[in-house]
Amino acid sequence: MSQTSQIIERLAAIVGAHEVLTGEAIGEDYTHDEALNLEPQMPVAVVKPGASEEVSLIMKTANELGVAVTARGAGTGLSGACVPKQGGIVVSFERMNKILEIDEENFVAVVEPGVCLDQLDVALAERGLVYPVYPGEYSASLGGNVNTNAGGMRAVKYGVTRHNVLGIEAVLADGSPIKSGGKLIKNSTGYDLTQLIIGSEGTLAIVTKAYLKLHPRPEHSATVLAPFATLDDVTQAIPKIVDSGIGPSMLEYIDLMTMHVMIEQLELKLGVSADIRAKALAYLVVQLENPIKARIEEDVVSLGEHLAELGAMEVYLLEPRAGREIIEAREKAFWLAKGNGANDIIDVVVPRASIAEFMQKVSAIAQETGSMIPGCGHAGDGNVHMGVFQPDPEKKSEVLRRIFQAGMDLGGAISGEHGLGVMKKPYFAELEDPVKIELMRNIKKAFDPKGILNPGTMFD
Amino acid sequence: MSQTSQIIERLAAIVGAHEVLTGEAIGEDYTHDEALNLEPQMPVAVVKPGASEEVSLIMKTANELGVAVTARGAGTGLSGACVPKQGGIVVSFERMNKILEIDEENFVAVVEPGVCLDQLDVALAERGLVYPVYPGEYSASLGGNVNTNAGGMRAVKYGVTRHNVLGIEAVLADGSPIKSGGKLIKNSTGYDLTQLIIGSEGTLAIVTKAYLKLHPRPEHSATVLAPFATLDDVTQAIPKIVDSGIGPSMLEYIDLMTMHVMIEQLELKLGVSADIRAKALAYLVVQLENPIKARIEEDVVSLGEHLAELGAMEVYLLEPRAGREIIEAREKAFWLAKGNGANDIIDVVVPRASIAEFMQKVSAIAQETGSMIPGCGHAGDGNVHMGVFQPDPEKKSEVLRRIFQAGMDLGGAISGEHGLGVMKKPYFAELEDPVKIELMRNIKKAFDPKGILNPGTMFD
Numbered sequence: 008m009s010q011t012s013q014i015i016e017r018l019a020a021i022v023g024a025h026e027v028l029t030g031e032a033i034g035e036d037y038t039h040d041e042a043l044n045l046e047p048q049m050p051v052a053v054v055k056p057g058a059s060e061e062v063s064l065i066m067k068t069a070n071e072l073g074v075a076v077t078a079r080g081a082g083t084g085l086s087g088a089c090v091p092k093q094g095g096i097v098v099s100f101e102r103m104n105k106i107l108e109i110d111e112e113n114f115v116a117v118v119e120p121g122v123c124l125d126q127l128d129v130a131l132a133e134r135g136l137v138y139p140v141y142p143g144e145y146s147a148s149l150g151g152n153v154n155t156n157a158g159g160m161r162a163v164k165y166g167v168t169r170h171n172v173l174g175i176e177a178v179l180a181d182g183s184p185i186k187s188g189g190k191l192i193k194n195s196t197g198y199d200l201t202q203l204i205i206g207s208e209g210t211l212a213i214v215t216k217a218y219l220k221l222h223p224r225p226e227h228s229a230t231v232l233a234p235f236a237t238l239d240d241v242t243q244a245i246p247k248i249v250d251s252g253i254g255p256s257m258l259e260y261i262d263l264m265t266m267h268v269m270i271e272q273l274e275l276k277l278g279v280s281a282d283i284r285a286k287a288l289a290y291l292v293v294q295l296e297n298p299i300k301a302r303i304e305e306d307v308v309s310l311g312e313h314l315a316e317l318g319a320m321e322v323y324l325l326e327p328r329a330g331r332e333i334i335e336a337r338e339k340a341f342w343l344a345k346g347n348g349a350n351d352i353i354d355v356v357v358p359r360a361s362i363a364e365f366m367q368k369v370s371a372i373a374q375e376t377g378s379m380i381p382g383c384g385h386a387g388d389g390n391v392h393m394g395v396f397q398p399d400p401e402k403k404s405e406v407l408r409r410i411f412q413a414g415m416d417l418g419g420a421i422s423g424e425h426g427l428g429v430m431k432k433p434y435f436a437e438l439e440d441p442v443k444i445e446l447m448r449n450i451k452k453a454f455d456p457k458g459i460l461n462p463g464t465m466f467d
Numbered sequence: 468m469s470q471t472s473q474i475i476e477r478l479a480a481i482v483g484a485h486e487v488l489t490g491e492a493i494g495e496d497y498t499h500d501e502a503l504n505l506e507p508q509m510p511v512a513v514v515k516p517g518a519s520e521e522v523s524l525i526m527k528t529a530n531e532l533g534v535a536v537t538a539r540g541a542g543t544g545l546s547g548a549c550v551p552k553q554g555g556i557v558v559s560f561e562r563m564n565k566i567l568e569i570d571e572e573n574f575v576a577v578v579e580p581g582v583c584l585d586q587l588d589v590a591l592a593e594r595g596l597v598y599p600v601y602p603g604e605y606s607a608s609l610g611g612n613v614n615t616n617a618g619g620m621r622a623v624k625y626g627v628t629r630h631n632v633l634g635i636e637a638v639l640a641d642g643s644p645i646k647s648g649g650k651l652i653k654n655s656t657g658y659d660l661t662q663l664i665i666g667s668e669g670t671l672a673i674v675t676k677a678y679l680k681l682h683p684r685p686e687h688s689a690t691v692l693a694p695f696a697t698l699d700d701v702t703q704a705i706p707k708i709v710d711s712g713i714g715p716s717m718l719e720y721i722d723l724m725t726m727h728v729m730i731e732q733l734e735l736k737l738g739v740s741a742d743i744r745a746k747a748l749a750y751l752v753v754q755l756e757n758p759i760k761a762r763i764e765e766d767v768v769s770l771g772e773h774l775a776e777l778g779a780m781e782v783y784l785l786e787p788r789a790g791r792e793i794i795e796a797r798e799k800a801f802w803l804a805k806g807n808g809a810n811d812i813i814d815v816v817v818p819r820a821s822i823a824e825f826m827q828k829v830s831a832i833a834q835e836t837g838s839m840i841p842g843c844g845h846a847g848d849g850n851v852h853m854g855v856f857q858p859d860p861e862k863k864s865e866v867l868r869r870i871f872q873a874g875m876d877l878g879g880a881i882s883g884e885h886g887l888g889v890m891k892k893p894y895f896a897e898l899e900d901p902v903k904i905e906l907m908r909n910i911k912k913a914f915d916p917k918g919i920l921n922p923g924t925m926f927d
Contacts, residue, residue, distance in 0.1 A: 112706045112820035135710075156655045167653045169662065170630055183902045189878045190818035192848040193627045195616045195666050196880040196887060197895065197925060198907045202629070202662035206655050223712050246572045250595075252683050252758030298712030302762065358650035360572035388652040389573075418649045420656040427656060435657065442643045447658045449913035454906065465657060 011051050014074055014096065018054045021064045026102070028053040037079065037097055041341075042087040042430045043351055044400075050077070050091035057102045059176060059184060059215035065098060066213060067182030069459055077461050078209040080148025081123060084155060085341070085352055086428025088208040088464050095462075098213060100150050106130055107216070113190045114221040115173060120150025120214050127219075137224040139165035142424065143338035153214050156206030158424030160337065163249075163387030164256040164296075165222065167424065169205045176216035177204055180455040189218055203450070208426050209461035211454040225296035227303045228256070230330030231310055232277060233319035234287030238262065241289045242363040244317035245386050248293065249359075251313055253306050257294035258387030259337055260362075265383045266290050268343050269336040277329055283321055291319070291386065292333055340383050344394030350403050351395040353431075355414035356423030359389040368413040369393065376406050390423035407431075411438055427465045436466060471511050474534055474556065478514045481524045486562070488513040497539065497557055501801075502547040502890045503811055504860075510537070510551035517562045519636060519644060519675035525558060526673060527642030529919055537921050538669040540580060540608025544615060545801070545812055546888025548668040548924050555922075558673060560610050566590055567676070574681040575633060575650045580610025580674050587679075597684040599625035602884065603798035613674050616666030618884030620797065623709075623847030624716040624756075625682065627884065629665045636676035637664055640915040649678055663910070668886050669921035671914040685756035687763045688716070690790030691770055692737060693779035694747030698722065701749045702823040704777035705846050708753065709819075711773055713766050717754035718847030719797055720822075725843045726750050728803050729796040737789055743781055751779070751846065752793055800843050804854030810863050811855040813891075815874035816883030819849040828873040829853065836866050850883035867891075871898055887925045896926060 008016070018027045028037075029052045038047035051074070056062045069076045075095030082089055091097050104121035111134060118127060124138075125145040131137055140152060142159035151157070153175065158167040165171065174188025187200040204212050235241045241260050248255060261269070269275050270284075279287075293310060297303045311322045325333065336343075341352055357365045362384070369391075373380040378397035384390055393410070397403040411421045411434050421427065427435050436444065444466055454460070468476075478487045488497075489512045498507035511534070516522045529536045535555030542549055551557050564581035571594060578587060584598075585605040591597055600612065602619035611617070613635065618627040625631065634648025647660040664672050695701045701720050708715065721729070729735050730744075739747075753770060757763045771782045785793065796803075801812055817825045822844070829851075833840040838857035844850055853870070857863040871881045871894050881887065887895050896904065904926055914920070 110818075110820070111710075113818045114706065114709065115818070156653075156659075158653050158655070162653055166630070167655075169659070170626070179902070179906070185900060185903050185906070187903070188880075191816050191878070191880060191883075192819070193616075193618050193622055193816055193845075193850060193883045194880045195618070195627075195882045195884050197899065197903070198671075198910055199616075199629070199662055199666055200903065200906065202659055203910075206659055211658075223710050225712075246574070249574065250571075250683050252685075356651050356653055358570075358573045358575070359652070360570070390653060418651070420648075420651060420654045422655045423651075423653045424655050439657065440645060442639070443645050443647070443657070443660065446639070446645070446660065446914065450658055450663075450910060453909035453913045 010072065014072060015052050017068045018052055018065065022054055022056055022061050026055040036082060037099065038091065040082045040084040040087055040089050042085050042428060043345065043349065045087045045090055045430060048091045048093060050095055050097045053097045053099050055099050055102045059178065062098065062178045062213055062215050063182045063184055066178050066180060069096065070181050070457060073457055073459060075459055075462050078150065078213050080120060080151030081146050083144045083147040084151060084428060085425040086430045088155065088426055088428035090429060092462055100148060109134060110190065115190045116219045116221055118149050118217055118219060120148060120217065122149045123147065131221065132224065135224050136221045138171065138219050139222055140168050140171050143341060149217055150214050153205055153217050154208050155426040156424065158385065158390065160257045160259055160385060162385060163258045164254060169202060171220045172201065172205055172217055173220050174218035175201050175204060175214050177212035177214045179212050180457065180460050206426065208428060208464050210451055210464050211460060223298065226298050227300045228294060228296045229303050229307050230325045230333065231293045231307060232323040232325055232333065233291045233314045234279060234283050234321055235289050235291065235319055236286060238289040238366050239363045240318045241291050241386065244291065244314065245359055247317055248313060249387060253295065253310055255293050255387065256296040257292065259292040259383065260386040261290045261292065261337065261383040262381055263288050264381035265340060268347065272343060273336050275332055275336055277325065277333060278323055287320055292337065337383060340392060348396065349394035350397050351407065353395060353407065353410065354390060354392045354423050354425045355410060355419055355421065356388065356390045357414050357417045357419030359387065361417040362386060362389055362391060365391065365414060365417055369410055372406055372409045376402055378406050388423065408434055408437065429464055432465060470532065474532060475512050477528045478512055478525065482514055482516055482521050486515040496542060497559065498551065500542045500544040500547055500549050502545050502888060503805065503809065505547045505550055505890060508551045508553060510555055510557045513557045513559050515559050515562045519638065522558065522638045522673055522675050523642045523644055526638050526640060529556065530641050530917060533917055533919060535919055535922050538610065538673050540611030541583060541606050543604045543607040544611060544888060545885040546890045548615065548886055548888035548921065550889060552922060560608065569594060570650065573650045576679045576681055578609050578677055578679060580608060580677065582609045583607065591681065592684065595684050596681045598631065598679050599682055600628050600631050603801060609677050610674050613665055613677050614668050615886040616884065618845065618850065620717045620719055620845060622845060623718045624714060629662060631680045632661065632665055632677055633680050634678035635661050635664060635674050637672035637674045639672050640917065640920050666886065668888060668924050670911055670924050671920060683758065686758050687760045688754060688756045689763050689767050690785045690793065691753045691767060692783040692785055692793065693751045693774045694739060694743050694781055695749050695751065695779055696746060698749040698826050699823045700778045701751050701846065704751065704774065705819055707777055708773060709847060713755065713770055715753045715847065716756040717752065719752040719843065720846040721750045721752065721797065721843040722841055723748050724841035725800060728807065732803060733796050735792055735796055737785065737793060738783055747780055752797065797843060800852060808856065809854035810857050811867060813855060813867065813870065814850060814852045814883050814885045815870060815879055815881065816848065816850045817874050817877045817879035819847065821877040822846060822849055822851060825851065825874060825877055829870055832866060832869045836862055838866050848883065868894055868897065889924055892925060
């Protein structure tokens with residue numbers, strides 16, 4: 008019996024033959040994620056476990072046979088971390104999609120990895136609670152979010168995934184299940200395996216359960232839009248707003264090109280006059296939240312005064328519908344960039360105060376290479392999302408390398424939330440300290456001596 | 468030349484002979500931390516580097532000679548993590564005590580490991596900023612805080628050390644320096660070495676610099692004290708207060724015995740009537756903060772209503788001086804317990820909603836073993852600090868084992884913030900999942916193949 012038939016037979020014995028897809032039954036969706044320009048890859052099989060015990064048996068089998076295993080949630084990643092490996096299998100969590108518990112006393116939700124953000128949000132909204140990590144894509148799975156350490160617009164107030172996951176259950180490469188953390192706010196008992204596995208892109212363990220920190224759902228919110236004459240003005244305003252004590256829940260900048268596309272293609276009605284639109288080079292979007300309505304109103308006034316002092320050309324308190332629309336448009340920026348033919352999407356992070364300097368460098372790189380690089384970003388976090396329009400592959404690589412280098416020179420990092428996957432792996436290998444990469448490789452070996460967990464992701 | 472003389476000579480060549488203490492020049496302080504009942508241990512030498520380059524050379528030498536290295540900050544730990552190893556050296560950070568930068572644009576302080584919390588707080592107060600991690604002991608060093616993942620009373624609002632350290636610089640076992648993270652709010656670029664090293668008690672790397680997240684310093688605060696008839700009433704009130712949206716910055720419970728000692732020995736004047744004192748079995752202390760004075764006043768009223776509804780026997784808004792005093796007294800609870808002859812101090816963490824059940828189990832254990840186990844704790848975090856009064860060493864071990872087991876049975880962990888050190892190592896070895904301990908050992912080997920970094924701490 009060939010190794011392939013052996014794998015398939017043994018997987019079928021674990022989950023049932025109908026939960027193992029092979030050959031043409033493997034839908035095209037399983038061969039890629041949303042990263043642009045990556046070669047799709049057919050796995051040997053897609054297996055759909057229904058419980059963590061099945062995941063254990065799958066890993067035991069894969070480890071014994073030396074088969075590469077790629078975990079897959081909703082496939083919305085942007086770096087190719089869940090693209091199957093040649094000769095490998097995909098463990099798809101579409102059946103493990105249950106919200107196991109919403110514990111209102113401990114403010115914790117316990118979920119399976121296949122639960123999607125919107126599914127969780129609907130369940131939490133009913134109870135006046137929120138899981139505040141909102142990356143743009145609500146169809147993303149929690150398993151994927153944990154593995155890429157997803158961020159999003161609310162990180163400026165609530166932090167990213169790693170700040171909101173209190174514990175995990177996971178299956179190690181050899182099939183052993185472990186539990187790390189749980190319904191605990193703090194823990195100083197041994198190395199923090201939870202934090203190490205978060206953001207490890209499926210290379211250290213397979214997450215089978217996550218304990219998520221919940222927050223009271225703020226009842227009132229307001230969205231303010233402020234056009235500025237320069238991006239410099241925007242970025243200089245940021246620390247002052249953070250320092251004001253108003254505590255915004257979102258603090259986003261949108262550049263001229265991106266705003267233009269949003270207004271034209273999504274038909275946003277923001278009430279910005281043609282005159283201002285002609286002069287503004289960048290926009291700041293600020294969302295405030297508060298459980299008490301009167302305080303939001305006071306805070307909007309105070310924010311408006313701050314923004315005016317900081318050089319905003321105008322301050323618009325958006326109607327609730329327009330507020331929702333601009334935030335949705337901001338979430339869809341990736342799809343707009345993709346739809347308009349972007350050749351790559353990146354999300355460099357730099358110290359917040361260095362955004363202006365970083366963007367000047369990006370502008371220079373764009374000009375020097377004849378590329379178009381529009382962007383928007385989590386200004387409060389220094390996390391800049393850019394579409395790179397440069398059809399020549401070699402030139403594009405050069406553009407990316409130079410942008411990553413520029414970010415790192417400012418004390419930043421290649422990715423703020425999308426992860427490295429396979430797409431950014433070569434740049435990481437080239438630009439990161441080799442001592443750290445070697446250390447990461449050794450950590451990987453400590454978890455996965457045979458190298459079967461998503462091999463070739465993050466580093467070779 | 469003996470190995471000892473060789474080490475001493477080489478260390479002297481790195482830092483200068485006057486920065487290496489040996490023999491009788493080694494003060495008694497270097498032989499222990501604040502853990503109760505641990506055997507002090509003399510190191511071969513205490514070396515005081517002045518810069519990270521010197522730390523690199525020290526580690527290179529120690530690695531080559533196979534000498535155990537224990538890093539030491541202020542020595543205020545409670546688990547014996549900085550007790551020297553036999554035949555080993557101590558790297559004391561008393562000279563590396565500079566605040567290198569307070570970056571007001573990025574809200575980041577960059578500090579050397581020997582900087583103490585009070586030193587940092589004075590510098591930040593001048594600028595209207597705060598580093599919000601407040602474990603009881605302000606003379607503690609930031610290096611020690613990072614290595615034990617220190618917590619404290621404000622964790623309910625701001626999280627613990629791991630949520631407030633954005634990056635570190637560290638020296639690996641072989642002397643290689645690395646930088647992980649930095650002035651970055653988020654980062655999804657490879658494994659999070661920062662988070663792995665935080666809480667690793669000096670066993671993975673020597674931290675030489677920390678990037679700390681700062682917050683605006685809240686201008687107004689208020690402290691409310693509420694006596695309750697039972698501990699059950701207190702713990703049932705907690706989730707309701709967290710859910711109310713008031714967002715307390717501290718949420719502490721103090722049991723009858725501890726409150727009695729605080730009032731009598733520290734002469735606290737809280738205005739609690741003799742009648743209430745006779746009936747109250749537990750107290751809740753709630754601190755509120757706000758940049759806007761009027762809001763604090765509103766929140767105090769709202770909190771008072773909540774507490775009354777939740778069964779508080781009385782609600783006292785403390786005068787500012789009394790508010791400060793009760794918080795200071797709470798911070799000093801360890802010293803009170805020590806002064807009164809406690810045989811051990813522990814800090815089990817359980818899910819917040821399980822505190823009452825946990826404390827019932829502790830009561831039963833106390834009764835069954837003839838021990839006295841008074842406590843107080845970070846009720847908002849489920850983190851219970853207890854003094855264990857049981858002079859018989861064997862019986863005491865049994866008490867600790869049973870308390871840890873009771874906490875773990877409720878989904879908790881042995882330590883919320885003090886760490887394992889050497890003191891809790893045997894219990895960890897006995898009670899923790901051996902698969903996880905093996906994994907931690909493998910991680911340790913990935914960082915430190917020769918096992919020279921604080922060997923025998925956390926696990927053997």
